[in-house]
Amino acid sequence: MDGCWLCFAMTSVAVRVPIIEPLRVQIPAGWFSMGSDAGQTSESPVHRVWVDSFAMGTTQVTVGEYALFLGDTGRMPPPYWDDPNFSHPEQPAVAVSWFDAVAYCAWLSAMTGSRYRLPTEAEWERAARGGAEGMSFPWGNDSRDSHPVYHSRWKTGPEPVGQSQPNAYGLFEMCENVHEWCSDWFGADYYAVSPDRNPQGPEEGQRKASRGGAWRHQIKISRCSARSSIPPEYKYSDYGFRVLCEVAR
Numbered sequence: 001m002d003g004c005w006l007c008f009a010m011t012s013v014a015v016r017v018p019i020i021e022p023l024r025v026q027i028p029a030g031w032f033s034m035g036s037d038a039g040q041t042s043e044s045p046v047h048r049v050w051v052d053s054f055a056m057g058t059t060q061v062t063v064g065e066y067a068l069f070l071g072d073t074g075r076m077p078p079p080y081w082d083d084p085n086f087s088h089p090e091q092p093a094v095a096v097s098w099f100d101a102v103a104y105c106a107w108l109s110a111m112t113g114s115r116y117r118l119p120t121e122a123e124w125e126r127a128a129r130g131g132a133e134g135m136s137f138p139w140g141n142d143s144r145d146s147h148p149v150y151h152s153r154w155k156t157g158p159e160p161v162g163q164s165q166p167n168a169y170g171l172f173e174m175c176e177n178v179h180e181w182c183s184d185w186f187g188a189d190y191y192a193v194s195p196d197r198n199p200q201g202p203e204e205g206q207r208k209a210s211r212g213g214a215w216r217h218q219i220k221i222s223r224c225s226a227r228s229s230i231p232p233e234y235k236y237s238d239y240g241f242r243v244l245c246e247v248a249r
Helices: 003-015 063-073 098-112 121-129
Strands: 024-027 030-034 047-051 054-057 179-185 208-211 227-230 244-246
Touching (some): 030 121, 047 121, 054 121, 063 098, 121 208
Antiparallel strands (some): 024 054, 030 047, 179 208, 208 227
């Protein structure tokens, strides 16, 4: 990535250039079957969950978007920021901790007047499924290998966002590219006690939940129900995030 572009992005916000809100789509309120009985034990039991309506960012937050945040707040860039494998403005911003992602959402809310935050696991899975029940992937039950040019992608880092076919809700890369932070603390046995309306995850924990597959792994596309987690302070090159915008009820 051309370093001059980053300089421009960071100096331009010094004069408070208006922030353009991210593209997002509204996910309707409704019930869905969360989890899987065919996956890992943390994905079971399958349970019916109601999720209120929300708007989800169509893509993962990009390097270009995150650069505006860094320039306006004076925060230090994350690891790999200058690495050409991770610094194209349309690639997802990576190596951001859960705390960094939460700070970005708070900044975006203050800049726009909208209410941005990280999605819960239930909201993320509802969005990833695209309204379909019982499907393994956003496109259906066909194998990962059926995804276009699966074996030739993601060699040295994540792809620019918006490259894959969107799901039925119009969301890109929901189960691929980078893992996405969720707001919840992770509990492997949480589904057994989860409330059936707008579950928020356990009240405390040691690891924060994340969803979606990532470029760095042998299996690069996850199932919609697959769960993962790491401590919230960790910064990995295959971790990013997307934003959720709350809607008036």
